[in-house]
Amino acid sequence: MSTRHPGAGTGLRADVRTEEVRALRDDTGPGATPLTVLAGEPGCGRGTVLDRLAEELTPSAKVLVLRLAELDRSLPYGAIFRLLVLLGADRAEEEPARRSVLAMLARAGETTPTPEAVAKIATAVFALLRTQTPLVILVDDAQWLDEHTARLVSPLLHRCSAETSISVVATLRIGAGDDLSGSPALLGAFARLRAGGHAKLRLLRPLSRAQSRSLLTGLVSALPNDGLVTELHAAARGNPAALTALVHGYRSAGALRIVDRTAYRVDRVDQPVATEDHPLLRAVTGAGGGVREVAETMAVLGPLGTSAAALAAAALGWREAELRAVLDRLVAERVLVRDRDGGHRFRVAAVRDALLTGIGPYATRSLAAQAVHAVWSGSASVSDPDLVLDWITQAGSLVDTRRASEELIKNGERVLFTDGAKAERWLHATLAWVTEPPERTAVLMLLSSAKAVHYRAAEAGDCARQVLCKHLGHLDPAQAQELSTVFISGLAARRDLGELAEIAAGASPVLPDDPALMVVNRAYALLLSHRWIETRDLLERERAVWTGSNHITADFGTMFLAACGVVLGDTSQLHTLVAHPELWRAAHLPHYAVEHRRFEVEMLLQLGELRQVRQRITASGLAVGELPVANRFALNYLGGHWAEAMELARRTMLGGTDPARPLHFLLTQCAIRILGAQGWLSRARALAADSRPSGMRHSIDHAEFTVLSKLGDTEGADALLYSAARSADAGGYVLGTEDLWADLARSALARNKQREGEHWVRRAARTATQLDTARAHQNHHLARAAVHREPAAARRAAAIARERRDVPYESAMTLLHAGLAGHRPEQSWTEAYELFGEVGAWFWRGRVRKLLRDNGFAGPGRTETTAENERLLAILVAEGLTNRQLAVVLETSEKSVEGRLSRLFSRTGYTSRVELAAGILTGEYRT
Template identity: 25%
Template sequence: MELFGRHTETAALDRLLDRAAHGSGSGLVLWGEPGIGKTALLEHAVEAASDATVLRCRGSRMEAGLAFAALHELLWPVMDRLDRLAAPQAAALRGALGLSRDTTNRFLIGAAVLSLVSDLARERPVLVAVDDAQWVDEATAHCLGFLARRVANGPVAVLLTGHEDPASGPWEGLPALEVVGLADDDARRLLVAAAPGADEALVDRTVRAAGGNPLALHELPTIDHEPDGDAPLGRSGDLTPVGPRLRRAFGSRAMAMTPPARTLLLLAAAEDRGDRHVVHRAGAGWGVDTPTWDEVLRSGLIRATGARLEFRHPLIRAAVYDGAPFLDRQAAHRALAVALPRDATAERAWHLAAAADTVDEDVATLLEQAAEQCLQRSAGPMAARTLRRAAELSPEPAAAARRLAAAARAAWDAGDAEAARQLLDDAERLGGELLVARLSGGLRGILEFAHGMPERAHRYLVCDMAVVPGARGAVELGTVAVRAAWSAGRPDLQQEALQRLLAVDTDSDPALTELLPVLRVWWSCYDQTGEVTPTTPEMASGTVSRLGTAAWELLPPVPLAQAWGIEGSLLDVLREQAVHLRRRHELTALALVLAQTAVLDIAAGRWEAAETAAADGLRLAEEVGADHVATQNRVSLGALAAARGDHRTVDEHTTQILQVSVPRGVRGLSASAYLHRGRAALFDSRPQDALSHLMPLADPEHEAAHPTCALLAAMDTVESAVQLGNADAVEPQVAMVETWAQRTGATWARTIGHRLRALVLGGPAAEASYQAALDVAGAADYPFEYARTRLLYGEWLRRARRRADARIQLAGAAEIFDRLGAKPLRARALSELALAESPRVRLVPSRTDEAGLTTQELRVARLAAKGLTNREIAAHLLISPRTVGHHLAKVYSKLGITSRAELARIDFAGGMRLRAAGD
């Protein structure tokens, strides 16, 4: 088949197939208006892939709400390979395809499809071709998106066609190519080939009317020659878009047929699934007989393959349906509803809904039942749409509000926060805020907490606690309200929410009655006023474990768990929750759990696992539009970048964090951005910059003020302040950590308390504190902080001229930093180790006289030559400004110079070299 004017597109397809043939798989989305030639290009790719295994399917509007309908068509030819899959994957895929009653798990299904395609690709390249992807059911669409993003290392090509730009949705991120109209010359060549007998005038009119649309170029000349049709489309001289012209053209062709044939076409267009048996039964009472079927099939508008009916192009179906009178469409839907099998509840409900022209409680009830079936199949978006239509047909405003509230909850559970918000607005206009709060389980506050401002979320949540049904709903909202106040950095609001939470009457629910004291212990211990119930790490750990048996929303924020030093308990719970969330395909919640898991993995030294979790969580959050959750994953990626010395990535992530969190007042996230900027500066030996980022965490008036983050940042704040000699900033921070260590017994707090006390004491008294920090039970479970303690201790030992002892600590620190990938601190440890190993070097100028400099004198000289002040040099080398002056005096004497200006003219990099003192 010759494709006119498609050199660019076919070249792109050939490259796609060629890369796949050589083991470099990828995906491509062809998109453009209906009839523009996407299907022809897909057929070109299928023909060109003669040496490949081709799996193909086509989207259907009617089946768009049936989970995995398109996947069933795609994989039907290779069903015999299911036995080769791992048992969990095979079970999940069989359940999705209706071959068993196994519970569907979309993550496992995606993995199973990827495994199946990869298995096929071991034998020969594979082409996955999906036409009309805009009508592929959501479950299959996400599965195909999962596949297309993971075939880079195999001989697999995934080619999809659709109407819309795939900049968002399941194909987001895949390479895309817009298919546009043909140029006039190419359109003319195509038209002449399609209608060889067309005269020049007809060619000119058709090219102008078609606007480069190949389908129109094929169809319009034929319609123009039909004697009984309406005025030919190409005869009009206006610039009406191609779409309406084609719809009118196809409508004219249908109108030229007999009434029974037009009825059959309308039934087929309204049925939309292509079920020939249903259409046949529906048309039996309308005079649709065998000659009618022959007439329609001969027209070429519909093709029949076995029990399937298919319009030659979806645009024809739209033209037939839209061109029919409304009363005829109603009658067609009613007939189809009657003709459906008894168990087709959802399809019958939708047909009756399409036939309804006024409110109808019976149909609304059927739609509500259909929505329940959708929810059972985890088809949340379809359930939301079904409930919305049920609300439109509800005679009573209260019933409409109830269904809209349920639709909002279904949309939220499916990860569509924007749709949920709009549905809540519609419900509140009908039923009022309090009624909808009760019906939706307080969804407004939950939405605000996840995507809006935490202080506003707190107000919604504490108010809705009084109206949601059941004690469990009130407890869940109350816990989220406490957490919202924590996110806002508002201990006063947190205590208010906690008091309301503890006042919930849970007598009817023993499990909740047992849970409330646990929540009291957990959240009260955050209050740093000292007026708290005494607790222990073991009690707090038990709290987390017990919360893990409840809803994931009840789990504490990770920084608070870190403050308690009970990350291990929380990590176990989070991993269990992640398994359940993947199974239920709750993407927003899963992205949040991945963000929390990443933070805990960082603390435990599992940096690669943390990066994978945070990157996956960020991708999921961006896919569902959960920017607040995406920001939490950026926090972990920023933390890793700071420790690795990747300043560009730190700036990128923290900037995006602040762009989201500051306007919304999410101080917990803003504080994290400031913390990671401060740490990056500290690790880069810029203590003044570090302190400027870290001090605001404890300033109640600052946008990044947050008590928990200030507590966790104390170790960095004190180290920066000590380097600068800023005593005013030191003691309050040390006291805060030591108080917390006494209150909780947390391993990290005890370790850091000793370390900070060593920094403050200095001199001989510091050694006992350093040693105590290293000896705290469990300190080594935090490898990065453990290595930082060893580094500081080693530097202290080296300055005390105990070089052998210093080398042990510095070498151990360098080894841990190297394993983790913490480049700046590894370099600092190695530099200190060199000082400890080589007590003296000589600087040999290019002239004949020699000036012997110690290694430290050389470092001071180089920094002074760069223009740094004595205070800046002191901060960089972790010595006092007075010591810097002492070293410079010796440098001047040994080099025979008297000023910094002379020092700046010395080429330390090229004109001098170092050699051992004994050379």
């Protein structure tokens, strides 16, 4: 855990320049040099730093802030006029002297200043300044100082000494070649002061990646995912203004989404993303003289390197010399950077993207075609060949469409599994050129596959519909089956329950009328509608029809039937497939062999059989990375790697649930349990609320029960338990009820309902017999131990848990309840405490620690206890719990809570719950 000290910043203000502000504050202290120049490129945050510096200095000095603009250059002594107005705002006794100096400035501004006049004015102005020390003058954008004021800088600051306590901090813009901007008089004065030790230069560098992360956190009020940080930091090149504009642009484009208080880049939204106005972009859009036209043209053609300038000139109808003059201006404005080979690139990628989004469609097509022709003719080249393919898609019919379609299809296949956005973009473009039915069918199938592989089920279904409606005659039965499942998945993703119901009833104008395909497609539609019993009955009744069909249809039927068995409590078909892989009809096809293994692994993960899963992965040669995200989540959840599990859970939820896979619903249940076990109770409840409309409702109700029980809401928790039981029975679900019956049994026992408890024990016994898994058996033993007070049952449950230590959380929960049922409490709870620590289940670790202490058993040391208590308390406070709720969760008194909070705030330096919550969100305070 990290600590925080007072003055380190508060809330989500994203004070990413804390170190720079601290250094400048030191520069204005006693005995410091009179002038500090803070230099940086446009948009780097110079003004923001001055604002923060002003806030920090105001309690100890008089602070005057001057903000200059380009118009200020035309007003002689304008900056001094404004400074003196600010200086005398609250000093009426010095009004006569101030008016006298103002009159002197007005007269002097009408003539060219002589050295004598400058010295006289400097003496008069300095006399006014020294009466209000300690004084700090902050000048933003000092490059716009008028010439007359610039001449006063040196004589004024030479009069400063350690005794006068006058400091000036001025910001300057950096121009081309990292040179300072400003008039010759200003830059000359600064050079002389610096040479004489009266001034220093500080450069405001681009944000580091860590600083970009901090700024992003403040902008989105959520913790940004690493991939989002990397992308935006690179696109903005550490420029705060560009980064801020990018965030606004991403949000407007729907390219940024927050899941469980974590911000992600939505992959399905293509770049470039438009950004709002910021200084670097304004240097282009606000300039005349054809600057914008040249910049937009270079945004397209710039990657062509040394050939770009000539091609850009030709595209605009300019002479190349004229265009190069504008390029030099863009370099001076720090928009472009000149490469060593003579080409140009954009200093900040976000500026290029913003310009690309502003070019009209015809201009884009024309420039893209010009680029393609240059590359195809050999007169130009690019380092990234994929860029040429993007130009082809933009150019459309302005290039050779036969050659273009060949290249796009070939490369679309190349990136089909690795880059869905590119594959879709390139394959979509070919549809306008490929008109012959066989070739068009092949492209549509590739496009559908690209969307399906990258979890865009709805869009994949749309492509499949086109093929099934218009090109069914060009498909063999296996291809028709594949596309049928893609089409039906798309309907489920769109929540098109009406058409799903039609297919389930055997009435679809889109799907093939082949008898076997009709059975399997009906079964799939029923399955996606969560009508598992009907799915099983249909497949069993029509087994002879679909098993005699093509390999793909037969395997889909086998897969759906085995899945129904797992969900409804019959695992025999799954275990038969695992033991006899030859039963898969398409096992000779490499792609389908992988799909078979994935299916088996997914079903075993749902049953909690981690050891068997690992053996299956090893034996089949599957790489963990080849598994779907939800499967990898389950591996990490069961194995106790909860940080990785939650990252995968959020990524899965980012793309929406997959109604074809029960594991997606169990994933949400497990994610809620992780959050609750760590103390993130509000986050857990929010996730439950967002997930409840989906299928397998019993799994969500049961997960939220665990949260309400921690909050002491016994009535609400019991209501959720009963709701889960009713939902499970209504759907015929056995999967996901293994620990539900045990919790209902313990609830009945707490309400002195012995007969009811015995009923739930019988349900647990039936589930254990049906599923025959370690998870189901240990929960049956726990229910029996609690209701019938059987030490032997508690011992058997604990024995299973100890054999399953590779599933730490479930084993820890089992040992906790076994100890409560009387099985070696000290040993069971000590083991549970260690296992809860492995996964970071801070709530349960605290609960077990209290059990050990209350029962007189040895527990962890004082230091460890204090640290863990503070960690859990900080999380619960950040979740918005009141003192009364904290007392319930921590099983202590409100007075004790007040004392703990006081010690927490005292040690960390936070002064409020809001500050603490913000510190946790930004990562400043690590839990």
